Amino acid sequence: MPVESRAGASLAALRAHAGMSQQALADRAGAPLSTVVGVEQGAIEPPASLVARFAAAIAAQLREEGE
Template sequence: MSVESRIGASLAALRGSAGMTQQALAARAGTPVATVVGVEQGSIEPPASLVARLAAAVAAQLREEGE
């Protein structure tokens, strides 16, 4: 499994755990939905800055759910 595929699978699982849609994640991370889809499918190689924004968006959602 490629690095891109592992990142995408992890992102999709975390997003699902947070109860977020791809659209909600994209909006929260400030990126197009197509980018989220591409990352989750492993079809694009995301720069570290994008991975960090997506992870932060999911983490923020999980924190809000825990409050």
């Protein structure tokens, strides 16, 4: 499995675990919805800066749910 596919599958799983839609992740990360979809489908290899924004958005969602 290509790295892009594994990264996309991991992003989708983490996003779902946090109870976020693709649109919610895009909004919180400041990225277009098409980028989230593309990364999750393995069509886009995101730069590290975008991965960090996705991680921060998911972490923030999980913290809010824990409150």
